[in-house]
Amino acid sequence: MKKTVFLGALTVAGLAAGASAAATLDDVKARGKLNCGVTTGLVGFAAPDANGHWDGFDVGVCRAVAAAVLGDAEAVEFVPTTGKTRFTALASGEIDVLARNTTWTLSRDVDLKFTFVGVNYYDGQGFMVPKGLGVSSAKELDGATVCIQTGTTTELNLADFFRANNMSYEPVPIETNAEAQQQYLAGACDVYTTDASGLAATRASFEAPADHILLPEIISKEPLGPLVRHGDNEWGDIVRWSLNALISAEELGVTSANIGEMAAAAGDNPEINRILGTEGNLGEMLGLDAGWAKAAIMAGGNYGELFEKNIGENTPIGLSRGLNAQWKDGGLIYSPPFR
Amino acid sequence: MTTTTDPHPESFRLSMLIYDSRYRSMTIQIVALIGFLLLIGWLISNTAQNLITLGKEPSFGFMTEPAGYDINQRLLDYNSQDSHLRAALIGLLNTLLVAVMGCIAATIIGVVVGVLRLSNNWIVSRLMAVYVEGFRNVPVLLWIVFGMAILIETLPPPKAFRGENPEASMLLGDSVALTNRGFYVPEPLFSRGLGDVHLLGNSSLRFDVSLDLIAVGAVFLASILISGLIGRRANAIQNATGDRPTVWFWRLGVVVLPTVLVLWILGFYLGYPELKGFNFKGGTYMRNSLIALWAALSLYTAAFIAEIVRAGILAVSKGQTEAANALGLRPRRTMSLVILPQALRVIIPPLISNYLNLTKNSSLAIAVGYMDITGTLGGITLNQTGRELETLLMLMLVYLIISLTISGVMNWYNESVKLKER
Ligand SMILES: N[C@@H](CCC(=O)N[C@@H](CS)C(=O)NCC(=O)O)C(=O)O
Numbered sequence: 191m192k193k194t195v196f197l198g199a200l201t202v203a204g205l206a207a208g209a210s211a212a213a214t215l216d217d218v219k220a221r222g223k224l225n226c227g228v229t230t231g232l233v234g235f236a237a238p239d240a241n242g243h244w245d246g247f248d249v250g251v252c253r254a255v256a257a258a259v260l261g262d263a264e265a266v267e268f269v270p271t272t273g274k275t276r277f278t279a280l281a282s283g284e285i286d287v288l289a290r291n292t293t294w295t296l297s298r299d300v301d302l303k304f305t306f307v308g309v310n311y312y313d314g315q316g317f318m319v320p321k322g323l324g325v326s327s328a329k330e331l332d333g334a335t336v337c338i339q340t341g342t343t344t345e346l347n348l349a350d351f352f353r354a355n356n357m358s359y360e361p362v363p364i365e366t367n368a369e370a371q372q373q374y375l376a377g378a379c380d381v382y383t384t385d386a387s388g389l390a391a392t393r394a395s396f397e398a399p400a401d402h403i404l405l406p407e408i409i410s411k412e413p414l415g416p417l418v419r420h421g422d423n424e425w426g427d428i429v430r431w432s433l434n435a436l437i438s439a440e441e442l443g444v445t446s447a448n449i450g451e452m453a454a455a456a457g458d459n460p461e462i463n464r465i466l467g468t469e470g471n472l473g474e475m476l477g478l479d480a481g482w483a484k485a486a487i488m489a490g491g492n493y494g495e496l497f498e499k500n501i502g503e504n505t506p507i508g509l510s511r512g513l514n515a516q517w518k519d520g521g522l523i524y525s526p527p528f529r
Numbered sequence: 530m531t532t533t534t535d536p537h538p539e540s541f542r543l544s545m546l547i548y549d550s551r552y553r554s555m556t557i558q559i560v561a562l563i564g565f566l567l568l569i570g571w572l573i574s575n576t577a578q579n580l581i582t583l584g585k586e587p588s589f590g591f592m593t594e595p596a597g598y599d600i601n602q603r604l605l606d607y608n609s610q611d612s613h614l615r616a617a618l619i620g621l622l623n624t625l626l627v628a629v630m631g632c633i634a635a636t637i638i639g640v641v642v643g644v645l646r647l648s649n650n651w652i653v654s655r656l657m658a659v660y661v662e663g664f665r666n667v668p669v670l671l672w673i674v675f676g677m678a679i680l681i682e683t684l685p686p687p688k689a690f691r692g693e694n695p696e697a698s699m700l701l702g703d704s705v706a707l708t709n710r711g712f713y714v715p716e717p718l719f720s721r722g723l724g725d726v727h728l729l730g731n732s733s734l735r736f737d738v739s740l741d742l743i744a745v746g747a748v749f750l751a752s753i754l755i756s757g758l759i760g761r762r763a764n765a766i767q768n769a770t771g772d773r774p775t776v777w778f779w780r781l782g783v784v785v786l787p788t789v790l791v792l793w794i795l796g797f798y799l800g801y802p803e804l805k806g807f808n809f810k811g812g813t814y815m816r817n818s819l820i821a822l823w824a825a826l827s828l829y830t831a832a833f834i835a836e837i838v839r840a841g842i843l844a845v846s847k848g849q850t851e852a853a854n855a856l857g858l859r860p861r862r863t864m865s866l867v868i869l870p871q872a873l874r875v876i877i878p879p880l881i882s883n884y885l886n887l888t889k890n891s892s893l894a895i896a897v898g899y900m901d902i903t904g905t906l907g908g909i910t911l912n913q914t915g916r917e918l919e920t921l922l923m924l925m926l927v928y929l930i931i932s933l934t935i936s937g938v939m940n941w942y943n944e945s946v947k948l949k950e951r
Contacts, residue, residue: 274912281583281915302915303584323688333806335710340895340904341912346597349609360710360808361599363898363909377686378709378817380807420584 214286214418214425215477218259223267226252227285230270230366234391234501235291244268248289250496251310251416251433254486255287258432258478263489272365274341277302280419287429289416291385293343303420307430310415310493312513312522314408315347316386318393321401323380328407332357337370337379339363344384347410367392385412387501387509394506428476435465435483437525439492441516446491453484465528472528483528493523580918589923591914592617593733598909600900602816605736613910614733620905621927627823627901628888628931634827635887636880639834644864646839657835664832670893672829676821677897684709684817690804704801706809711816713802713809720796741795748791749784756780818899822891830887837879841872873946881939885932892928902927 218224228236228248236246244252244266253263269285280288281303291313292298294306317328325331328351338345340363352359362379364370371392374382382389386408393399416433418426439445442462444452449466456468463469467480476482490496497514501507515521546556580587596616599609604622607615646657664672685697687708699706706713723740759780767773802812845868853863894901895908903924911920 274908277912277915278917281917297913298915331807333808333810335808340898340909345599345909346609346913349597349599352599353609359599361601363601363895363900363904365895365898373681376681376709377688378681421582 214422215259215428218286222260223265224252224256224259224287225267225269225285226255227269227271227276227279227288227290228252229290230272230368232291232367232388232391233395234505234507235388236268236289238268245500247311247496247500248291248416250490250500251289251436252287253489254436255416255429255432257485257489258435258482259428261479261481261485263485272341273339274365276341277304280304280417283419286425287416287418291388291414292417293385293412294415294417295343298417304417305420305423305426306415306417307426308415308433309413309522310433311387311413313385313387313412313414315344315383315410315412316389316408317405318374318382318389318402319380319405320377321403325405328405328409329355329357331359331381333359334380335360335362335378336381336383337362337364337374338383339367339370340365342384343410343412348383351409371395385414387414387507390509391501391507394508399506424477428478431472431476431528432483432486434525434528435486436493436496437516437523438465438528439483439487440494440523441518441525444487444492446488446495449484449487453481461528576918585915587919589919591910591916591919594914596910597913600905602819602900612733613906613914616910617902617906617923618734620900620902623899624888624891624894624901624903625931627819627826627891627894627899630823631826631830631887631891632884634823635830635834635883638827638831640838642831642835643838643842646835647842661832661835664829665836669825669829669890670896672825673822673893673896676825677817680817680821681709686710687804687808690809699802704799704812706802706804706812708809709817710808711814711818712820713812713814715799715801716811716813718798718800720798722795744795745788745791749788752784752787756783759783816899818894818897821897822894822899826887826890829890830883833883833886834880837876837883838872841874841876842868844875845871870946877939877943877946881936881943884935884939888931888935889928 226249228244228246231237232246234246236244236248238244249268252266252268256266257263269279271279271285271288271290276288276290276292277298279285288304289310291311292306293313294309298304299306317331319325331352336348336359338348338361345361345363348359348361362373364373367384367388370382370384373379375396382392384392386404389404393402393404396402416429418429438461439449442459442465444462444465452462453466453468456463460469464472465483467473467482467484471480473480473482491499494516497509497511498504501509503510511519511521513522515523517524546552577587592614593612595610596613597609598616600607600616600619602623603619604626605615605619607619642657642660646654646661648654648657684707687706687710689695689697690699690706690708697708704715719741723744725737725739727735727737729735756779759776763774763776800811802809802814804810849867849871850863853867858866891901892903892907895904898904906920906927907924911917914920
């Protein structure tokens, strides 16, 4: 007895000594898999298909990072998180990266201690109502019952919006998009509110999408992007530049179709050469191999390809590029230079 | 000779701590305690260290900052500019509400089912057995979610009540509306009410006390007391003379008349729910989340209570029933006067733990979006402020206090009904 307790205390002391965390990059490499936090299912952004293979715009970011770090876009463990569980999952180290329609806000950055590495979708909060409700503006929603996902910026914006407009409402807090959809369709709430992109994606999965409209008001700014924990800047850099690689690739015309040819030998555009590793040592600076960006882009295509394939105008979700066009085309999507 | 001499006082040696059975168990306990404390100490210091490394020193300052979110069911006034502390208080009251309602309903259903399960009627006792096994053997979370799904999918939305030829209509003379958002029932109102007193000013713990409610309650309590006195006098007369005077109409009158009078003075009337805009307005609104949670918790816990009641009754020896029968008591009186009072002694201790279970299970509320304290303090507040450790510690403390209070009260009650051994 005495001995076992003593041994126990020893192990405990040993554990305490070994508790200082290793770098995330080493962890991921040792594990051979990237743990990526995504939604519990929002078609277009992150949802498993019939074979359990995850697909979507946010999933694309996860796969690009996995490809850059591990050289394999499939080496991702997707961890479904709700609005409520996502931050705990990231802070506790259960996931390495969170890519879940998450809004970049000051308090999440400063108080919750997360580093947003960029924005992959500029969004805003909207309202969806059934056409039959006869409502054409969010200002007419006084007294309505509103479905919201808890643990989101949505519920805070909503409270502000109704207070500022001197209206009352009845919030119905819900944990996942699927439950919200069920309650909304059964008429247990009049309105569903969340990021406009999420509304479009949700509506696209309805049997009769045309019976529902999005109200014209967009009541907030919701820059959505991937985030990592504070405290490991090297890892933050890797995720940030993987995303930037996808964005720059679109800007420079590097697509999944021509990348093989472009990466075979250095071409006449020095920036493309640097991205694709045929010139300079950017990969080495990040602690990755020279082909990191090539692998990231080949994982699912460049930013524009990801957009068109998952949520673009030719998909059921049918989002136009709008704010999310490249800066050269009048949008906000802009990558710092690869130099 | 040797038996008469005092044992020679042995000098104490260190090895005796291990080899002497008088000391050994003590040694083991102390070592285990030290080990346990070390472990706890390590856990605490490690957590604190890790939090500081993360840049999140434990602090409770966030509780006084504005919560920023709205809560649908609130027993006290609240808006999104109130503090996290007040949001937690609102949640706590919601927890207590569903726990109290649940304990009452579970006890009533449990006792009835437990007694009926012993019925000689084969169908009744089988049906009760099916109920008990059905509820006991399925996780309560599933019952909660199932109950909610039934409410949402089977009842009509408020808009079905609208129009010339509505698909759905209100019940009981247009006074009750059952919708898939919840039930609207008439609410008591006073046209000449005394108003409210506001206590604790503007603080996070402020609350209003309704003077009307206090007046009605006080009068009602006083009447009950007086009615009790009348009953006691009747008992005394019966004991002295063997004849019991008929007093039930006195007692009824004393209970009913003053209360009715006060209600009339205050101008009591019922406010009916009415469809206005998106929802019904007026009346008392019981949200479907509350109903689903309440029903599931009560029915689930009642299944356990029924078994406890059945065991308690079976624990009273058959001789008691036979003796009561021999005295000419009818079965119903035998049950209420002879069996149940004795069975209570067996029933109450496990009943306490079922009340505790019900209260703790109410923390599953968020599954249906019921804003209990787990939903406010341990849910949205935790999430918006990122203070996992602090909020969870507070949450655990709150549940601990609730549970200890329940068991304290129930233990006290148990003392009072326990067999007085003379
Ligand atoms: N951008 C907001 C809201 C994020 C959010 O909850 N989005 C919803 C709808 S766009 C979602 O992703 N739901 C998926 C799920 O339920 O798992 C935030 O970061 O707080």
